[in-house]
Amino acid sequence: VSTLKAMARPKPHYHHGDLRNALVEQALRLVEEAGAESFSLREAARLVGVSANAAYRHFADKSDLLLAVAAAGAHLQQQYLLRALSAVPERSTAAGAAIERLKAVGRGYVDFAVAHPELLRVMFGSRWPAPRNADGFRTTGPYALLGKTLDDLVSAGVLPAGRRPGAELKAWTVVHGFATLVIQGVAALQNKPPRNKAFEALFDFALIGLCGRMK
Amino acid sequence: VSTLKAMARPKPHYHHGDLRNALVEQALRLVEEAGAESFSLREAARLVGVSANAAYRHFADKSDLLLAVAAAGAHLQQQYLLRALSAVPERSTAAGAAIERLKAVGRGYVDFAVAHPELLRVMFGSRWPAPRNADGFRTTGPYALLGKTLDDLVSAGVLPAGRRPGAELKAWTVVHGFATLVIQGVAALQNKPPRNKAFEALFDFALIGLCGRMK
DNA sequence: TGTACATCAGTGAACGCGCGTTCACTGATGTAC
DNA sequence: TGTACATCAGTGAACGCGCGTTCACTGATGTAC
Numbered sequence: 001v002s003t004l005k006a007m008a009r010p011k012p013h014y015h016h017g018d019l020r021n022a023l024v025e026q027a028l029r030l031v032e033e034a035g036a037e038s039f040s041l042r043e044a045a046r047l048v049g050v051s052a053n054a055a056y057r058h059f060a061d062k063s064d065l066l067l068a069v070a071a072a073g074a075h076l077q078q079q080y081l082l083r084a085l086s087a088v089p090e091r092s093t094a095a096g097a098a099i100e101r102l103k104a105v106g107r108g109y110v111d112f113a114v115a116h117p118e119l120l121r122v123m124f125g126s127r128w129p130a131p132r133n134a135d136g137f138r139t140t141g142p143y144a145l146l147g148k149t150l151d152d153l154v155s156a157g158v159l160p161a162g163r164r165p166g167a168e169l170k171a172w173t174v175v176h177g178f179a180t181l182v183i184q185g186v187a188a189l190q191n192k193p194p195r196n197k198a199f200e201a202l203f204d205f206a207l208i209g210l211c212g213r214m215k
Numbered sequence: 216v217s218t219l220k221a222m223a224r225p226k227p228h229y230h231h232g233d234l235r236n237a238l239v240e241q242a243l244r245l246v247e248e249a250g251a252e253s254f255s256l257r258e259a260a261r262l263v264g265v266s267a268n269a270a271y272r273h274f275a276d277k278s279d280l281l282l283a284v285a286a287a288g289a290h291l292q293q294q295y296l297l298r299a300l301s302a303v304p305e306r307s308t309a310a311g312a313a314i315e316r317l318k319a320v321g322r323g324y325v326d327f328a329v330a331h332p333e334l335l336r337v338m339f340g341s342r343w344p345a346p347r348n349a350d351g352f353r354t355t356g357p358y359a360l361l362g363k364t365l366d367d368l369v370s371a372g373v374l375p376a377g378r379r380p381g382a383e384l385k386a387w388t389v390v391h392g393f394a395t396l397v398i399q400g401v402a403a404l405q406n407k408p409p410r411n412k413a414f415e416a417l418f419d420f421a422l423i424g425l426c427g428r429m430k
Numbered sequence: 431t432g433t434a435c436a437t438c439a440g441t442g443a444a445c446g447c448g449c450g451t452t453c454a455c456t457g458a459t460g461t462a463c
Numbered sequence: 464t465g466t467a468c469a470t471c472a473g474t475g476a477a478c479g480c481g482c483g484t485t486c487a488c489t490g491a492t493g494t495a496c
Binding site: 014015016019050051053054057058 | 438439440442
């Protein structure tokens, strides 16, 4: 019997080796499935195959673990944005390219929200620390990427330099508002075709608003 | 001793009389203080001065009570919007009046979000039933009010009729996005003066985007 | 290369807690005659 | 107007539950000599 037991034993190592990451990934998965509200540290540990207690070797407490989940979410979001940017095809004009890049950032943001709604909620729910600029906005992550894209829009001559200040907030408000409406279940935005159509309309709207004229 | 006890007894009536409303109001208060996440039915009943059990005379379960809270929140929100609309001063031109009314709706929406962030979260978190139009949007509440305001904008000659379709979604996205950023703690929007400044800039941006030209 | 030992990363049992919900009940209310 | 009785709106005790967290512990790891 003891031989069988030893054979069936699933844990070859007493030390996990990468428990911290394993817990964060499992927690992220659980959050995405059922939301942060019903997330439990014990369940995450259980599924990783470790005692609930072991988590306290790596995290101060439950909220600390969720903070790590939020950070992982930010990293994933960044990947979405960069992937969307790199998928933009070449353009003949700098103006066309700059516009398409701005659209890509927006699309990446929305795609991330659609694919990981609960994760986005956790990221916005938890005030994890991030460097901010003088205006009180985060200098890393989507906000910074958006800023760079808007700079390009000025260089390309699409966005008048005089209208550049405050453009981040406008663009971010639109894209975040749209993503929020989508993940909060607005019926008209639940299927992809109408959602894409709404996104296009919204982008045109935002671009006109930003530039102060029809393109 | 028993006399003192009788004198101190706070409940003159075995029947509460208006327990349902009392529970909803208490629950709403608790949600606003600490969020729906940590809300407990027992605490609400306790604070109303009634056994936890009594709540089940009026609500199927906890989530049913929260649904009622969301409905009460919607009613309160409507009051904010109507109050903001009625505070709009008279204007010499129909165009000016229509623009100011649109701005008032937006301001009311943001003011509600700032004053009752957790309540707004509950309202968007719970899928309480509401009539929808053919486009999948709710036909009551802020969305309908917004529609009417936009119609006025067309009548006043500010918004070209050709640009009217889809205008609700654009306006709603901006105002909801802004409210969401505010209540989610974006540092630059936490104090009233900069928030108002940002709102003004955002409104101008949105109006240009809606109308397709500078005003 | 071998060994002693500090440090590290886990275990397993237990804690107290507040929760949502159910049970059998009882006091108050209102209505038919 | 009085009374019998069905209905309604509460009570209080109890349930089982999973949770976060703490405790004393032990097996594995790595390093100094």
